[in-house]
Amino acid sequence: MGRSLILLAGLAIGLAAGVGGYTFVYARGGSYMTNDPAACANCHVMRPYYESWQRSSHRSVAVCNDCHTPADPVGKYVTKARNGFWHSYAFTTGDFADHMRATPRNQAIAEASCQKCHADLTDALVGVAGETPSCVRCHGAIGHPFGN
């Protein structure tokens, strides 16, 4: 009796794991662990950003993760997990604006990324006159012309 119940429980858990595993593979879950920009365009809403990045000056020096995730490995995967969850939530429910805007947290990450590579230039500007101006205020189309 006890044995068959444990078998049944095992079956249920296995079933959930199997379906979950299949879904993970089908949805190309593994690709999100990589740095490949194509993974970000798994969802078609990202296609215009991906395609315009391919035509931008940054295409040969920076991929999505270089600008949109923090440089440290822990922060990088925390950000991926966080954004991944909310993106999945939005696309599953369909509840999001057609023209997406970065959250303040994600804006700050992108801003830090500009300053990471362009420190030679930006160090001279940061904090000079009170509030530091945002790089993308003027260079909005620099990473991917679509969607600024």
Next chain:
Amino acid sequence: MKSGRLVALTAVVAAVAAAGVTALLVNIFERQQEGRNPFYRVVDLTDETEDPAVWGRNFPFQYDSYGRTVDQVRTRYGGSEAIPRVATEADPRSVVAQSRLEDDPRLRTMWAGYAFSVDFREERGHAFMLEDQTYTERQTVAQQPGTCMHCHASVYAPYRKLGDGDLILGFERMNRMPYAEARTHVTHPVTCLDCHDPVSMRLRVTRPGFMEGIRALKASEGVPDYDVNASATHQEMRAFVCGQCHVEYYFKGPEKRLTYPWSNGGKADEILAYYDETGFADWTHAETGAPALKAQHPEFELWSQGIHARSGVTCVDCHMPYTRAGGLKVSDHHVRSPLLNINNACQVCHKWSEDELVERVYTIQDRTYQMRNVAMDALLELIADIRAGAARGAADADLTAARQAQRRAQFLLDFIEAENSMGFHAPQEAMRVLGLSLEHTRRGQVAIK
């Protein structure tokens, strides 16, 4: 027993999790399928397929949004409000838009003696273009020609039928008919085949008035024999298909040929110069005898002078912006004011908040409206001065000069008044045109005083 309960609980949790994950799996599958198939060809469409519902079977998202042009929503200076009315046999409409004449009675004076002084309402959406024209009171006070159908009905198929396959011949034949007779040849307001090729779905121009008008405009810019359907780029077409109708026009000669007066160029004063050269007048002003002109919704012309046109941003980019339908990107066929759709219409390029963007538009429109009112008050003073001049027996030469000034001032003012963006399509150009209107009014008042 305790382990039995634990197992049951585990099984329930696992089952719920499995169900949830399966639902997610199906959702991902659906989204991927949506993204894969732009459309399914359910019916074959031809150049004779007038009924938009048939096109809608192939393009359900576009058809669905096209149907929403029945919406009546106000903005500060445009849009329409649903005003209930008692239907009569002559006019079975139970809802109309608000009267512009009641909002601004000065318009009655400006258009005295012309049908527009009897009935002029805010325009409703595309869905009502044919119905509202069929039943406007303007039909009862003046004999309108079949030419009107060019832009108030889907005429592509009817023209070709009337012309035995020849679009231009059908256009000429319908122009000569009385309105009521022409009305029996048309069924739909603007529909899919007016702007789309039924096989390739490419944008196309189907209106003879625009084909001839843009040829004249291009000739004035040094481009001879311009064929719009052969030469225009896709992005140009996204403005030209709207410019087929949202333009200034007149009916030329006894054959009532619809003509876009662009052979001197497309600016308000260039159009006015064309009318002065040809000596055309829409009507004789009832209070002053001036050979007056009525400007009609010159959205295409004003937009052409603005920064958006210069940057390659067309009508469709703001009035029919891309929208998401499931996993698909489609252009929104619910043609409407961008003010009602800021996220899709403006924020693609302008990354400021909705409130900020609306505020910018209203700043432009408030300023234009103020100047429009100044120019209108001045025009009414001129009209009063001409009446007074005629009453006291002023010299014919002075009266003629003042009437010419009224004609010009009035046309330029009406150009901005009739244009449906309250200056937004080209703010500085709108102010320039209103400034020119005031200059003509000033000259007229000097001539008669």
